[in-house]
Amino acid sequence: MACPQGVTPGSQQCLPSKSGAVNVAPAPRQPRWKLTWGAFALDNEAAVIGTSTGEFSKRSAVRTAMDKCAASGGRECIITLTYKNQCAVIADHIDRDKQPRFGSHAGGPTIEDASRTALDSCYEKNGRSRCEIIYSNCTRPVLVN
Structure with missing residues (x-):
């Protein structure tokens, strides 16, 4: 017999149990x-x-x-x-006094990938002069559950 908690077996509040039935707790909610x-x-x-x-x-x-x-x-x-759910960087020419100077930016799955793309672009735009990453960030998912 399947009886609610606190009810004596044999009471009218009890239901016949299904043979082979197993009480399974509901799955916990997955984080969102x-x-x-x-x-x-x-x-x-x-x-x-x-x-x-x-x-x-x-x-x-x-x-x-x-x-x-x-x-x-x-x-x-x-x-x-x-950009959404990825990384982004800004590269700038190392000689900040040089005019004109050109920066570059790129997005990618990682900071390393985005940096490689932005640095290559900055390097080419500035007559093959050195550039450096001046900003990097990745958007991060936020737990809402």
């Missing part, structure tokens, strides 16, 4: 993860960049990057990269 976004906003003329990471939407990532670019003195900020 929310992917996050990042963005870069650049003003070439003012030579400033705004970044964002860990935002829950592309729109929020773009807004935050644009706000940071403007707060750093940018007047003509444009979004140059948005």
Whole structure:
């Protein structure tokens, strides 16, 4: 007999048990993860960049990057990269006084992959001069369960 907890077997509240039935506890809830976004906003003329990471939407990532670019003195900020569930880096020419100088940025599955791409691009844009990574970040999923 299958009886509710605290009920004596044989009571009318008990149900006949199914032969071979096994009481199985429900599976625990699996954790839920929310992917996050990042963005870069650049003003070439003012030579400033705004970044964002860990935002829950592309729109929020773009807004935050644009706000940071403007707060750093940018007047003509444009979004140059948005990324979700990946890494992104910014590479810049090592000689900051050289004009013109060109930076580069890239996204990728790891910081190493993104760095390789951004450094190669920066190197080529600057007449094969050395560049370095000046910013790197990866968006991380957030546990929401």
